Amino acid sequence: MSELGASYEGLNEPEFLKVKAGDAVLYENDQIGKVLTFIGGSRDPDAPTLFQIANLVSGEIRWIHGEEVTEILSTRTG
Numbered sequence: 001m002s003e004l005g006a007s008y009e010g011l012n013e014p015e016f017l018k019v020k021a022g023d024a025v026l027y028e029n030d031q032i033g034k035v036l037t038f039i040g041g042s043r044d045p046d047a048p049t050l051f052q053i054a055n056l057v058s059g060e061i062r063w064i065h066g067e068e069v070t071e072i073l074s075t076r077t078g
Contacts, residue, residue, distance in 0.1 A: 016066035019048055022076030024056070027068045032056045038066075 019025060023035045033053035041049040051069065054061050 014066070015072060016051075016069040017047060019051065019066075019069055019072060020076060024073040025051075025053070025069050026071040026073055027053065027064055032073065033064075036061070 019035055019038070021035050021037055025033055025035060027033055033055045036052040036054055038048035038052065039050040041047050049066050051064050051066060052061065053064050
C-alpha cells in the first residue's frame with residue numbers, strides 16, 4: 001500500500017479541482033469567465049465537474065466541463 005501512495009506523491013491535481021464559485025478562469029480558446037456555480041461528480045459531490053460560467057467579454061452564461069478550465073486567473077476572497 002505504501003508503494004502505491006508513494007507513486008502518486010509527485011502528481012499534480014488538475015487545475016479545475018481548485019476552482020471555487022466566484023473565481024475568474026481562463027477556458028476554451030482563451031476565453032475569460034467568472035464561475036457562477038458548479039456541479040459535483042457522482043463519486044465525490046465536492047469535486048467540481050461542470051461549471052456555470054459568465055463570459056466577462058460577451059456576458060454569455062453557459063455550462064462547461066471542468067477539463068476546459070486551463071487556468072485560474074483570480075480567486076474570490078472573503
